[in-house]
Amino acid sequence: MASPEPSAAGAGAGGESSSQAAAVEPIRMPTAEEIKGQDIWNNCAVRSVVSGVMGGGLGVLMGLFFGALDNPIMAEEMTARQQIVYTAKQMGRRSISNAKTFAVMGLIFSAAECVVEKARAKHDTTNTAVAGCVTGGALAVKGGPKATCIGCAGFAAFSVAIEKFFDRHT
Amino acid sequence: MAAKGGASNFEKEQMFGMAEKEMEYRVDLFNRLTQTCFEKCIEKRYKEAELNMGENSCIDRCVSKYWQVSLLIPFLFADSIYAYSIA
Numbered sequence: 001m002a003s004p005e006p007s008a009a010g011a012g013a014g015g016e017s018s019s020q021a022a023a024v025e026p027i028r029m030p031t032a033e034e035i036k037g038q039d040i041w042n043n044c045a046v047r048s049v050v051s052g053v054m055g056g057g058l059g060v061l062m063g064l065f066f067g068a069l070d071n072p073i074m075a076e077e078m079t080a081r082q083q084i085v086y087t088a089k090q091m092g093r094r095s096i097s098n099a100k101t102f103a104v105m106g107l108i109f110s111a112a113e114c115v116v117e118k119a120r121a122k123h124d125t126t127n128t129a130v131a132g133c134v135t136g137g138a139l140a141v142k143g144g145p146k147a148t149c150i151g152c153a154g155f156a157a158f159s160v161a162i163e164k165f166f167d168r169h170t
Numbered sequence: 171m172a173a174k175g176g177a178s179n180f181e182k183e184q185m186f187g188m189a190e191k192e193m194e195y196r197v198d199l200f201n202r203l204t205q206t207c208f209e210k211c212i213e214k215r216y217k218e219a220e221l222n223m224g225e226n227s228c229i230d231r232c233v234s235k236y237w238q239v240s241l242l243i244p245f246l247f248a249d250s251i252y253a254y255s256i257a
Contacts, residue, residue: 042223114223121231123224
């Protein structure tokens, strides 16, 4: 097999010169840095912080949108400029408060789901349900035990529905 | 092993044969390990290309258990052979 070898070696394969047409490359194992880079996303703290930041961004957008829809109470007595200033302040206030709520929600949900999934070593909707229950309960804990239970059940159902909705195509 | 440095072809062949056997054993161990842990840990319906976190931690645990057991069994065999030989 003298003729295929120069062509494969000329193609710079460095591996087997078994096929004439395509150069076969050897399997390249990932380096330690690559493994660490991929492992960053497996870390629960990193995941929950990123989810919290994304939740904060979503809260800002929602606050801007819903704050812009809020009409001032004394609409007839204000000039246009005063109305704009009032609306802008409303939007800012709602953005910040929504951002905080959604950031905390995203953080708790992501952290709970990550911890539960790592402990169970299975990828299921049970993880989403438990994480939703923890998040709903944590957000509603100030209303007493009954509100906590209702928040837990409601948010768990909501997050399972959202997960099934996003999984429908696969 | 005083004659190891010498030109004993038979001993060299022996060592080469042992190295081959060891290599086959290792390759077989690796193949069985990947087969077992793949069947245990990874779902049959592929929803995405990446390994998600549950599968990752399942694989970690599976490989760790398999490795521990594979290191433990030769010791158990050695003990049982010893027990047979003196009994």
